[in-house]
Amino acid sequence: MFAVYAESFSPDDPLSALRLGERPDPEPAAGWAVVTVRAASLNHHDVWSLRGVGLREEQLPMILGCDAAGYDEDGNEVVVHAVVSSPDWVGDETLDPKRSLLSERHQGTLAEKVAVPRRNLVPKPKSLSFEEAACLPTxxxxxxxxxxxxxxxxxxxxxxxxxxxxxxxxxxxxxxxxxxxxxxxxxxxxxxxxxxxxxxxxxxxxxxxxxxxxxxxxxxxxxxxxxxxxxxxxxxxxxxxxxxxxxxxxxxxxxxxxxxxxxxxxxxSTMGTRRELDQLVNFLDITGVRPVIHDTMPLERARDGFAAMIAGELFGKIVFTR
The missing domain is CATH 3.40.50.720 (NAD(P)-binding Rossmann-like Domain)
Structure with a gap:
């Protein structure tokens, strides 16, 4: 599958560490699902990953991206919650000492497909486009x-x-x-x-x-x-x-x-819980408030999106589509 990933680190020139190309399809563990990604948004976290913050060399290559919206294996429209807690953790996922984000221990969302725990999937209302929904999880x-x-x-x-x-x-x-x-x-x-x-x-x-x-x-x-x-x-x-x-x-x-x-x-304050993401999605569905999208571009143009974020030229989100 096509993906955007880090193959190395570069603290001073993060774009030089960015790679676009083929990566293996995800193989979900028990209790996990594969989401076909329709839209994924860019975060500063992705740039920091290219600089080597939060990742170790032995974890490379790592597909970048925390946020996505798409279809689950049953064809349901879903939003992906990016916080991955321990399998036995109960309660606020952000307080789990062993928590991580997608693209830290697990491959991220800037790809055609991503594997996530089933409990991390939130239903996407029809009123939200995939591009809008992909802006929400981080x-x-x-x-x-x-x-x-x-x-x-x-x-x-x-x-x-x-x-x-x-x-x-x-x-x-x-x-x-x-x-x-x-x-x-x-x-x-x-x-x-x-x-x-x-x-x-x-x-x-x-x-x-x-x-x-x-x-x-x-x-x-x-x-x-x-x-x-x-x-x-x-x-x-x-x-x-x-x-x-x-x-x-x-x-x-x-x-x-x-x-x-x-x-x-x-x-x-750090990120949010799956319950809060569900509340947020419903808040937007009811009020009509929509994320500010600076630009939408195909995933193949990911380098342009990263360059704009590094240059600080954004008002709102960069969204990649498939």
Missing amino acids: AWLTAYRMLFTQAGLKPGDSVLVQGAGGGVATALIALGRAAGLRVFATSRDSAKRERALELGAHETFEPGERLPARVDAVMETVGRATWSHSVKSLRPGGTVVIAGTTSGANPDNAELTRIFFQQMRVQG
Whole structure:
């Protein structure tokens, strides 16, 4: 089968480690199913894999990709949940110490077929296209968990989304607005601020700019560059949910005094559960909210998609189709 995979690592030039070509068809273990992939989306995780983060050389070659939508062996339309927990794990899959993602221990989704545990399959409603559904299992699920599970936000609450433009940030804005939140967003790029307004943000700001009022929660995926502003923008007793550190993990000022004195909560968040993915899919089915897709291209053009992500030229998701 045709697939996109890592054959080596290159921390400085990840595209040089990318390969496109034939790989063996998956051979599912007991309790696993083979999904015929119709669409798969790209994540920063895939670029980090090419850099050698989260993979060891003995695991190569590794088919990349966490997200997919397609048909199961019975012809049902499904969305693939990317978190693979231990066979005997019960409860929140993201808390399993032995959990992994597709394309870490198990071959990924950027291929004609992928093998996954049967329990990882979520029904895809007819209202969602395969391309839209393929955007959900990583970026959109991460956003859903951040807003509603970890921050516990409800209609009428306010939220700041740092770094509008990426897959998680655009999902946070769209989901937040659809759920009745007051949404603020930041970006260094004026065009991305304008797109964020079109997507549903009530107001946008340059990084570090003072907000009209302190918010109930801040969604933080940028890290060092925005951390101090995130804490300063939060009301007493509010919550910062952190799910990424794209600008670095070590802020110049951790704002510890402000955090303890104003009794703020710092909450980590990673991916989401199968149940949350099912809830997210139903949320989109009911509300009509749809993922922002930057570009759709055949899997054979995967190198172009990776190049765009590495260059930071995206607003929304890159989706590959078969």
